[in-house]
Amino acid sequence: xxxxxxxxxxxxxxxxxxxxxxxxxxxxxxxxxxxxxxxxxxxxxxxxxxxxxxxxxxxxxxxxxxxxxxxxxxxxxxxxxxxxxxxxxxxxxxxxxxxxxxxxxxxxxxxxxxxxxxxxxxxxxxxxxxxxxxxxxxx
Numbered sequence: 001x002x003x004x005x006x007x008x009x010x011x012x013x014x015x016x017x018x019x020x021x022x023x024x025x026x027x028x029x030x031x032x033x034x035x036x037x038x039x040x041x042x043x044x045x046x047x048x049x050x051x052x053x054x055x056x057x058x059x060x061x062x063x064x065x066x067x068x069x070x071x072x073x074x075x076x077x078x079x080x081x082x083x084x085x086x087x088x089x090x091x092x093x094x095x096x097x098x099x100x101x102x103x104x105x106x107x108x109x110x111x112x113x114x115x116x117x118x119x120x121x122x123x124x125x126x127x128x129x130x131x132x133x134x135x136x137x138x139x
Contacts, residue, residue, distance in 0.1 A: 010038075011078065015135055017041030019084075019124045020092070027066045027081075034075040041131045043084035043124050044092045047099045070102055081110035082134050084127035089119040
């Protein structure tokens with residue numbers, strides 16, 4: 001990217017984000033690559049690796065579960081988290097509340113955007129707008 005496009009090649013100027021499974025992926029990738037991303041956005045995401053896609057390797061599942069990785073990840077303090085959730089979006093709302101509690105307990109930088117609604121574009125449209133306003137501005 002840096003070779004082909006005009007970028008600011010430092011983590012503080014880069015973000016990654018997604019909604020639902022993409023929100024999980026964004027958090028997981030950012031935790032594994034805080035040298036690349038400084039901000040991460042998860043809208044309606046979840047924070048534990050689950051499902052058949054992860055196979056039966058418990059160690060691999062733990063390493064890719066942000067809720068488990070976060071407390072021992074010393075590099076996580078470099079990240080800024082935007083967590084979006086909707087009050088009627090279960091189990092994702094509860095998952096997001098649990099993750100935000102972990103962020104607060106660890107004194108990590110985060111913003112928690114809660115909207116009334118479900119796991120839907122109606123909610124994410126508002127949260128994408130809020131997240132883009134939240135992103136740090138480069139000078």
